[in-house]
Every structure is written in structure tokens, then in C-alpha cells.
Amino acid sequence: MSGNNDEVFHRTGSFRRVIPPGNDTTGISGIPVKSNNRNNSYINANYIPFFLEYTLMSEFNILSKKLLPGVYVIPAAKTPFIWFGVIFPRYGLYKNGAFRFLLHIDSNWPDCECPKVIIETPIFHPLVDPVSGEMSIQHHFPEWKKGVSRIWHVIDHVLKSFYDISSTKTPANPEAANLFKTDKDNYIKKCEDCVKQSQIEIYNQPNNPENDDPNYLHFDHYNEETHGSIRRTWLQQKECDNRIQPLSWVQPGSLEPFSRPHT
Secondary structure (H helix, E strand, O other), X not given: OOOOOOOOOOXXXXXXXXXXXXXXXXXXXXXXXXXXXXXXXXXXXXXXXXXXXXXXXXXXXXXXXXXXXXXXXXXXXXXXXXXXXXXXXXXXXXXXXXEEEEEEOOOOOOOOOOOEEEEOOOOOOOOEXXXXXXXXXXXXXXXXXXXXOOHHHHHHHHHHHHHOOOOOOOOOOHHHHHHHHHOHHHHHHHHXXXXXXXXXXXXXXXXXXXXXXXXXXXXXXXXXXXXXXXXXXHHHHHHHHHHOOOOEEEOOOOOOEEEOOOO
């Protein structure tokens, strides 16, 4: 605005979030966020909830860029310390299964122990406790190193655990660990049963209070009237992508490039 203009510009507000005075613990999502972390003493106490949420959202952004195959994850809407996920194994003993899991992040983040992974869908696996559903990953993350250990590392390890059945000295499910070593055929049969059961239970919402969240992942049975048009659009797009020819190539066996002639 020109200084010669007699009209005075009055600023009446700001689009920036104003940190309220006092011990406010309302996070950026509007949900109360509390932390017992005492190692953030260098940060204004009013900023700690924002700091925690921003760092956890940055972790989620990193995970999103990794594009882990067959993995779907979203943080809870009510708290950033719980993430909902589903793994669809694409090969191996648990192929075609649909396994829900919860990621519990300690409120002392990022100065904390490794996040806990709870497999909600019943599964017969040496690393998964058959009662609590907690997956034993401490042997892989014996120490959680701030700034080095990432949440995507945890989820990537969980995914690989469905493909590479590792053995530990203290398995969470000794029966599964022993059967995997001594009777592979019977173990495979139990895995097949888990896969079939998971395909049924994926449409059910577990009776767990923490799953009563707007971001909880829900699945519906395929309905042609509801989903048919979207499915056809995806298939048509894929066909178009497959028909598109590249404009240039490299001659096999050499570094000589050549291009499609213009028509």
C-alpha cells in the first residue's frame, strides 16, 4: 500500500496459530496432547504439544514416501500416539491375508523406547503373542536411537516378518516357533487358516475402545453399484498407461539412443 494513501490499513487478525498463555496442552489437531517428557526443557512448555505432533507427522510423511507394498497406515484422529494399519502380504505363507495392527508410540517421544506393535487380527506367528497380539520386535530394536531410529523402520520390519519367519531365543509364541522348526507342513496349514480367517475379520471392527476413532480403517464388501464405476476407471487408466509407448530407447547391447520416428 502506498504511503501517500490517506486510508489507514488496519490489521484485524492473523492466519497464524497463536500459542495461548499458561499450560495449554491442546495440539494442532485440537485434541489434548500430554507428554511426560522432561528432556524438552529447552522448549517453551506451551510448544511441547505442537512439537510432538509436528515431529510425529514428519515421521508419517517419511513413511508415506517409502511406499511399502501392501501396507496402509494412518495416525488416529484423537491422538498422534496411536497409528492404525493393515498389512496385505503379497507373497509367502501369509499371502492374501489382511492383518490389522496398532502402533503405540510412547508419550515420551522422541526420547522413548521402540513403539509397540499389536497385531489385532489373530495370527499364528512365532513373534506374535497369541493372547495380547503384541509382536516381539525388541530383538531388532534393542535401543531406540533418537534421530536415527524411525517409525517407518518399525513398520518395514513388521512387514518383512510376514515374509521371512525369523527365529529368536525367546519367541512370543513358543508353539509356533517349535512347529515352524519341526513340522513345516502343519505350520503352513495353520498359516492358511489364519489367512482365511483374516479375510473374514477384516470387515469387522474389533471391540476396542481406542478403535472408536474417525480415522480407523474400515472395509466394505465389494458392491458393483457402489464400487463398479471406480474400479472400471482404474482399469481403464491402467490400460492407457500400458499402451503409451516411450519416445526414446537405448539400442540393446550399446549406449546408442534412438527415437520413434515422427509420423
